Amino acid sequence: MKEYAIIVAGGKGTRMKQTISKQFIELNGLPILMHTINAFKAYSNDVEIILVLPKDEIAIWEELCRKFDFSTEVTVTTGGDSRFQSVKNGLNIISEEKGLVAIHDGVRPLVGKDIIGASYRLAAVHQSAVAAVRLKESIRITDQDTTKAVDRSDFRMIQTPQTFDLALIKKAYEIKEEPSLTDDASVAERSGHKISLFEGSYSNIKITTPEDLIIAEALINNK
Numbered sequence: 001m002k003e004y005a006i007i008v009a010g011g012k013g014t015r016m017k018q019t020i021s022k023q024f025i026e027l028n029g030l031p032i033l034m035h036t037i038n039a040f041k042a043y044s045n046d047v048e049i050i051l052v053l054p055k056d057e058i059a060i061w062e063e064l065c066r067k068f069d070f071s072t073e074v075t076v077t078t079g080g081d082s083r084f085q086s087v088k089n090g091l092n093i094i095s096e097e098k099g100l101v102a103i104h105d106g107v108r109p110l111v112g113k114d115i116i117g118a119s120y121r122l123a124a125v126h127q128s129a130v131a132a133v134r135l136k137e138s139i140r141i142t143d144q145d146t147t148k149a150v151d152r153s154d155f156r157m158i159q160t161p162q163t164f165d166l167a168l169i170k171k172a173y174e175i176k177e178e179p180s181l182t183d184d185a186s187v188a189e190r191s192g193h194k195i196s197l198f199e200g201s202y203s204n205i206k207i208t209t210p211e212d213l214i215i216a217e218a219l220i221n222n223k
């Protein structure tokens with residue numbers, strides 16, 4: 001089955017508090033986003049990659065490609081004001097209805113080819129395959145006045161890739177956007193689909209705040 005990847009990098013990285021968007025920050029001498037694209041290429045050269053970038057930062061990406069002599073073929077499209085809008089724009093680029101699409105955060109550069117491969121294999125069987133890990137810490141549920149311990153084995157931390165049957169996820173993204181729809185699994189679920197999880201990796205971190213860069217640098221040097 002034809003395999004697509006939508007790499008969403010349409011955000012501004014406000015929590016990173018740097019002058020450039022976090023997907024362009026160098027990690028071990030290469031922009032984060034190039035590591036992410038390389039991870040998909042390491043899995044397979046046949047994956048068709050759609051790269052979603054902020055509308056006003058395409059020139060920055062093109063400049064980085066020249067600087068780092070990065071010539072991997074990707075189809076670039078522009079993002080929207082939210083991750084939801086950016087994914088939707090990425091899906092609109094794919095005219096086919098048949099196939100599998102992995103949706104992956106551009107700022108998860110440490111994803112391994114084993115995880116990517118597992119996501120496509122499992123989505124081919126279950127229509128969805130969403131990477132997840134168990135919690136390593138105790139958690140409590142809180143409201144304004146009280147807190148209460150909850151059983152962490154009931155919960156999972158959700159990562160990307162989140163891989164789906166193409167027709168299923170395209171249809172799912174026709175729903176109205178809501179703030180609670182923070183990932184693709186919640187969009188598919190809202191549209192009535194059962195979500196299948198598979199074991200992600202603690203190394204597959206999302207680079208969100210400044211300390212994540214230090215952790216990512218350490219992890220990439222130990223790969």
Ligand SMILES: Nc1ccn([C@@H]2O[C@H](COP(=O)(O)OP(=O)(O)OP(=O)(O)O)[C@@H](O)[C@H]2O)c(=O)n1
Binds near residue numbers: 015082087
């Ligand atoms: N409008 C948006 C917002 C987010 N993303 C992408 O979705 C992924 C996960 O989002 P997050 O870590 O929240 O990134 P930002 O929105 O860039 O960060 P922040 O919330 O700190 O501004 C990132 O690869 C980001 O570029 C996107 O494509 N389009």
Ligand SMILES: C[C@](O)(CO)[C@H](O)COP(=O)(O)O
Binds near residue numbers: 158182
């Ligand atoms: C999609 C995601 O990576 C799953 O963990 C995550 O929800 C995106 O980050 P955000 O902080 O919710 O934008």
